[in-house]
Amino acid sequence: MVNSHGSNNSGSKPWHGILTATATPFRPDLSIDFDKYADHVTWLASCGNSGVIPNGSLGEYQVLTRDERKSMVTTAIAAAPQGFHVVPGVAAYGAAEAREWTEHAASAGASAVMLLPPTGYRANDDEVVAHY
Numbered sequence: 001m002v003n004s005h006g007s008n009n010s011g012s013k014p015w016h017g018i019l020t021a022t023a024t025p026f027r028p029d030l031s032i033d034f035d036k037y038a039d040h041v042t043w044l045a046s047c048g049n050s051g052v053i054p055n056g057s058l059g060e061y062q063v064l065t066r067d068e069r070k071s072m073v074t075t076a077i078a079a080a081p082q083g084f085h086v087v088p089g090v091a092a093y094g095a096a097e098a099r100e101w102t103e104h105a106a107s108a109g110a111s112a113v114m115l116l117p118p119t120g121y122r123a124n125d126d127e128v129v130a131h132y
Contacts, residue, residue: 015112017050019087021058024072032068038079041086051085052076053114055101061089070104077109091116095131 022044025036041052054072055061061069073088080086090101090113098115105113117128 015085015087018048019051019053019085020044020049021053021056021089022076023058024060024064032064032071034071034075037072038075041076041079041084042081045081045084049084051087052080053087053089055091056087056089056114057116059089061091069101070108073105073108073110085112086110087112087114089114089116091119093118093120 022037022040025033025040027033044052053059054076055064055069059072061072064072073086076086076088086109088101088105088108088110090098090105092098092101102113102115115132117123118131123131
């Protein structure tokens with residue numbers, strides 16, 4: 001499926017190849033530079049990456065507002081060229097919030113997400129299984 005921006009995020013293997021967990025570009029006033037982020041996504045695609053992971057393990061997602069976190073995903077999807085995958089990170093302290101981020105990613109056009117194990121505490125094996 002090709003989204004309205006021409007990017008194909010529904011390939012059979014969105015996790016294949018090099019997927020870069022992206023950093024968030026902040027301005028001096030700590031607002032997010034979404035134009036710079038879009039340029040970065042485009043640049044990563046031009047360098048041969050297969051996709052990006054906004055709000056992944058390097059994206060400072062824990063300190064973003066809800067709107068900023070959503071905009072990171074929509075900006076990446078809008079900037080993604082045809083065939084370039086956007087696999088948003090949907091980690092949260094609880095399953096309900098992780099589900100909310102997953103639903104947002106799907107509605108924005110992502111066909112896969114990355115869900116980290118619980119990060120707020122050291123979970124045991126049973127807790128990690130229950131998380132998923």
